[in-house]
Every structure is written in C-alpha cells, then in structure tokens.
Amino acid sequence: MKTPPRIALLSVPFGLGAGNPGSELAPRHLLHLGLLQSLQQLGCHIDEQKDIGEAGIQIPSIQLPMKHSAEVIATGTALAGEVYTVVSAGQFPFVLGGDHSLAMGTLAGLSAYYPRLGVIWIDAHADMNTESTSPSGNMHGIPLAVAQGRAQLSLSHLWPGAGIVSPANIVLVGARDLDPAEEVLIHSAGIACFGIADIRKLGIDAVIAKAIRLAGANTDGIHLSFDIDSVDPTEAPGTGTPVQGGLSSEEARIALRQLGLSARLTSAEFVEVNPLLDRADQTAKLAVELIEVLLSNLRN
Template sequence: MKNNKISIIGVPSDYGQHRRGVDMGPSAIRYAGVVERLDRIGYEVLDEGDILLKHDKVKKVQDEQLKNLDEVIEVSSQLSDKIQDVLGKGRFPLILGGDHSIAIGTLTGLGTKYKNLGVIWYDAHADLNTPETSPSGNIHGMPLAVSCGLGDERLVNIAGYAPKIKPENIIIIGARSVDPGEKELIKKHGIKVYSMHEIDRMGMTKVIEESIEYLKKRNVDGVHLSLDLDGLDPLYTPGVGTPVPGGITYRESHLAMEMLEESGFITSAEFVEVNPILDERNKTAEVAVALMGSLFGEKLV
C-alpha cells in the first residue's frame, strides 16, 4: 500500500438482507483488534467511528422487490459523503460492514474521485441481481448491478450520477452461487469471473496474477477490494448470513491479500457480512482482521 494513512469507517447496517446481527459486524471486527493490528504494521490509523443510522431498527420492508429501500438509500448516501471526506484528506478508506448493500455507498463515494475504477469482488455471490431478477428482494444481492447503472433508478442515481463503475472493470473471485439473471448479465456485459472451478484448476496465484494484469490493461485509476467473508468456505467463516460450502480456503485468501499488497494496486477496501450472532467466538471477525493484516503488508519475518 502506498498510502500510510488509513481511515476506518464502520457501517452497522443490516437493511440489505433479512438476518439480524450483521449490523454488529463493525463492532466485532474492532473487538478482534483491527486498529491495533494495523498500527503494529506501521500505519497511521484513524477510526472515524460508525455511520449513524437515523431509522429505527425495526425494519419497514416497504417493497418486497426492494426491501428497506429508503434505509439503504440513506445509508448509502451517508457513506458516500463520508468516503468523499476521507479521500479529500488523502487517506485510505477501509470500510467495515454491515451487509454487502453498503458497497452501493462505497462505490458511489469512490466514483467521485476515480473515473475508471477497477473492482475486485471477493464473494461467493455475484451480487448482480435487479428487482426483476432477485429471488428475495434483498438489496445486498444487488450492489454490483446498481453500481453499473442497472436496477431501480433511486438506487442507481444516488449522489446524482450513474453508473459508478464499468462492468468491464469488475473481477469477481470465488463465485459459486449465481442466479440465472446474474448469469445473463455477466455474459451480456462481459464481466470477468473466476469461479471456484477456475480457482481449483488454476490456483489462486494465477487468478490474482491475471486479475492484476487485466486491470492494468484497463488503465484503471484506482482499485477497490470488496471482500465478503462468505467468499471463504464456511469452515473458516461460520459467522455469515449466506454461507455457501466449497469456498476459498483461509490460506488461499491470505495469499490473495499478500499478492494484492505486493502489487501496490489497492486504493480502498471493505470487509462485509460479519455476523457475530451466527459466529463461533468471533472467529469470522478474527479471520477478517487477519486478512486485513495480509492486505496491508504484515510479514512473518
């Protein structure tokens, strides 16, 4: 990482899905020692606190195809503003979720600075659903589509511009649960995907090498890492809302983070979907913090 100044932003939102508890993710990650760990590595870490949610915790579903839409828009708008503030101070935004719908706000804020942003989406899911294709209406399954300008116009046009990212600048790593509508969008827009099949056949080293070269050829002006803890196999991260067996291993994930750090390529990152209620002794949050250590250059010797 070229930027030695990190700003941590907590987003305690569970509005994008139906399982309670993920709003405690930022607290669990802090409890697992993220600030202390990054400080030991040598970073200047400023914990900016949490985005303050104005709505009551009792959810108002409103629309079965876009559950908790008003709340998601509010969180996204606040997060976008906060990220713009952090970027304006020349600091690295490190966002702690919260469910993956918070990426709508993250990518909105980043898009005000980076006009050709690359995105590495480390996830078991593609998160490319629209209200028409979503089997659940949960917005945490829509953030990539929304950020590409696809879906409900109220979400798409947060902060008054769209799209936030280009489909051809996206790389999905770890996919193994993709809905039919998402598959169509992947084919239509040429989104690059490394499913578990490719990871098993090629190995993580080749996947990350190709990803870095691919984004370099796209002449991206920044690269955002959006890491959903369900990208890893549930054996390592039991505290997630939508676990999918057969995922990326703990060691493969560390290798991926280490290689991304060596590339000097990552300009922002978020770690999402840690749910302490579903976890085992904060294991998933501890894995998240360990992976952050590797992403920010922690060395054994």
C-alpha cells in the same frame, strides 16, 4: 522505502440489507477483538476512524420494491459522502461492514472521484440481481447491477456526480452461487468471473494477478470488495449466506496480501461477518487476521 498510506477506517454498523440480522454487530465486535490495536502494532497508519450512520440524511424520493430500501439508501448516502471526503483528502478508505448493500455507498463515493474505477469482487455471490430479478428482495444482492447502471437505483441517487463501473473492469473471484439472471448478465456483458474451479486450476496467485490486470486496465484505481462468505463455511461459518466449496483461509490470505501489495489498490471494504451466526468467534477472528494481512501490506 515506500511508506504506508493514510487509512481512514469507516465502520458501518448496518445490516438491514441482508436477510439475517447480525452483520450490523460486526464492526464493533471486530474492534473489540483488537483489530485497531493490531493494525497499529503492524505499522498501519490509521489516519482517521469514524462510525457511519444514516442520521440526518434525506432519503431520496425513489421507491424500490426491495426490503428496507429506504434505510439502505440513507446509509449508503451517508457512507458515499464520507468516502468521497476521504479520497479527496488523499486517504485510503477502508469500509468495515455491515452487509454488502453498503458497497453501493462506497462505490457511489469512489466513482464520483475516480471516473474510471476498477472493482475486484471477492464473494460467493455476484450481487448482480436487479430489483426485478432478485429472488429474495434483499438489497445486498444488487450492488454490482446498480454500479453498472442496470438497475432502477443508480449510484447517482446516493451521491451527486457518482458514475458507473464498466463491466470490462469488474472481476468476480470465488463466485459459486449465481442466480440465472446473473449468469446471463455475466456472460452477455463479458464480465470476468473466476470460480473455485478456476482458482484450483490456475492457483490463487495467478487468478489475483489476472484480476488486478483486468480491473486495473485504463482505470484510475481498483476497489476491493471482500465478502467473508467467499471463504468456505467450514472455516468461516459466521455469515448470513454461506455456500460450500469456497476459498480456503490460506487462499484468502494469499489473495489479500497480493492485493495489498498492488500499487493499483486505492480502497477496500470487508463485509458480511455475522457474530450471531459464528462459532466461538471463528469467523470474526479470521476476519481480523485477513484485514491485518490486507492493510499491513498496503504501500503508496
């Protein structure tokens, strides 16, 4: 019987990349709700738990026309270093955010170790705007453009040796609120995008199977980036950019279980829970459950 991997739980209480305050409170809140204890009871091997901050990090000289870009870059740099250290030690990094701008730090650290990285992005949004196309100026809307080398900011600004992620190995799941520039990029680059209509037509099992196949083709591993706003706001209201018509909580459970069981998954992150916008901890409790489903099914 295969043994569970050694998980490094990296909490990042950072929310300045988002438009609404509150996601920075999520890591502590989810842990307060018993996440760590539940994972241990489920047999997850939590090898290390660490909080990541920006203290002591030298901010790169690059100047961006984006909100809080210096703080985002500093935090991403700190996170990238921890992620690189964790994967180099043979651990499975699980990043608990925080807003989705953190993905730049995660991907910087991962791409420095895995030259050919696949990414499954479960999110209501594509997060593929650049500094010049972003309607909001919020840094959580640009990570996948940065990862592809299409923005002024690059992953290598955050961590030496970081590479880029090939569009052929990026898969969007649940996207339903795309800006015009993102739609153009997705079409022109041939990025796989499974919207809610595709999920309802094919079934979440088939969509995730396809996502694993596409993101895993000729790659060193797959990173899962899960944004809670992928779930319909009737079930997950506590997030900063809710979009109607999302995944059901059951579809999210099925997807995360299937991904956890895949031998191709090498890292994951969970972002955009906002306790200040939640109703009676509905979203936070669902987040705890979904994380448990993912990590309790991991196997080497």
